[in-house]
Amino acid sequence: MRFPDDIERLAFEIVAQYSREGKKIATAESCTGGLVAAAITSITGASAVFERGFVSYSNDSKIDVLGVLPDVLKKFGPTSPEIAEEMAVGALAYSHANVALSVTGIAGPSTGGEDKPIGLVCFGIATKEGARFHATMNFRGDRNTVRYQAVVEGLTLLLSLVQKD
DSSP states (O other), rough: OOHHHHHHHHHHHHHHHHHHHTEEEEESSTTTTTTHHHHHHSSSTGGEEEEEEOOOHHHHHHHHHOOOOOOOOHOOOSSSSHHHHHHHHHHHHSSSOSSEEEEOOOOSSSSSSSTTOOTTTEEEEEETSSSSEEEEEESSSHHHHHHHHHHHHHHHHHHHHHHHO
């Protein structure tokens, strides 16, 4: 599979820089359905940096596979900064990675209500050093455009983490 040039460039840079640093990545993806993992693993040498990926599309999978607490999921909903962080923490806990990225959002065509429109995507980061943070974006476009933008943003976040080191 061939990704657009901008995604390939980001993924190539991630593999190169995480390789130099000797760091491993895990992903936990919902609305992107594994596209971040697929972009990274499309690059030769990805096995040196990509530890594993989780596709936790359903609420049950977020609970069963990533350890998100049902009460937290019920309180905040699957598309929220809190759940994005919990997904990243779970991916880190259930892997041998140094850094975990999560993506959860509303790609469409249906909304999650007035407060959760199409294009709302939350990202979570967790690191072995104990850092936890999240970012929320409001993308525009159809389902595929939102997913594409989410992949670009997720890769950009991963790259910014290793560049800050």
